[in-house]
Amino acid sequence: MADHADDGNDYDGDVFVYRGGRAPRHITHVRIDESVDVIKENAFNGCEDLVQVETHDGIRKVGQWAFLKCISLRQISLKHVVEIDGYAFYFCENLADVEFGDNLETIGERAFDGCCSLEHLKLPSIITIGMQAFWKCKALKDVEFSERLETIESNAFYGCDRLEGIAIPLKRDMFPLDWLHQKYDQFDGCDQLKTVDLVGGITKLLHRCTWKVGELKWKKKSIE
Structure with missing residues (x-):
């Protein structure tokens, strides 16, 4: 029952083979065909029964809204993806395990x-x-x-209230200032954040940081 037959999508048993376009909303298992290097915007938007996505090493980008509200999806490998667009996994509330690789450079808004x-x-x-x-x-709980890393934009980790520790290389202008409220709000609402490991060279520390943290400890890791 592929509703985008012109994109060449079909089924291999119960597995939907995705070759482009918008996938049917009722699918549960997907294999991304090796011909696909970009998962297009809205590709699996609203596929609430989708539980498994088999990717491959040639995927370079996940488009905007691609997996929006795929509420049954629990795991996905993105180990060769370079860019993840805005809202790509918005409200995938059961997504517990995402494998990021050595190529990922950009994660978009929301x-x-x-x-x-x-x-993790x-x-x-x-x-x-x-x-x-x-x-x-x-x-x-933790982020490495x-x-x-050059930029973490406003409210990137807002309300991650179980986040306890991060390992981060502080660099000049890494945290854009929220000019309206005159504060750095990247980790606002992270009430359990107690340890920040500073990795690599440090050129500037923040003086107007308003993150709500407990007994925050700053450490510097020496990098050989």
């Missing part, structure tokens, strides 16, 4: 907003994290950022 089952994030090559990208990911 890309994982409302993914309240994510517990390791972003080994990330450069830019967009506004509200991980807004209210309430199960998130890339030394290449």
Whole structure:
């Protein structure tokens, strides 16, 4: 019952083979065909029964709203993806395990907003994290950022109230100031954040940071 037959999509048993376009909303299992290097915007938007997505090494980008409100999806491998657009996994509330690889550079605005089952994030090559990208990911406990990280935008981790520790390379202008409220709000509402490991060279510390944290401890990791 593929409703985009012109895109060449079909079924392999119970598995929907995705070759482009908008997938049927009733699907449960998907295999991304090797011909696909970009998962287009809205591709699986609203596929509430989708539980499994088999990816491949050639996928470079996940488009805007691609998996929006796929509320049954629990795991996905994105280990060769370079860019994740805004709202790509918005309110995938049961998404607990996302494998990011060494190529990922950009996570867009609200890309994982409302993914309240994510517990750990390791972003080994990330450069830019967009506004509200991980807004209210309430199960998130720790985050490890890339030394290449350049920008974390406003409210990126707002309301991650179980977040206890981050490893981060502080660089000049990494945290854009919220000019309206005159504060740095990237980790506002992270009430359990107690440890920040500073990785690599440090050029500037924040003087107007208003993150709500407990007994915050700053550490510097020496990098050989």
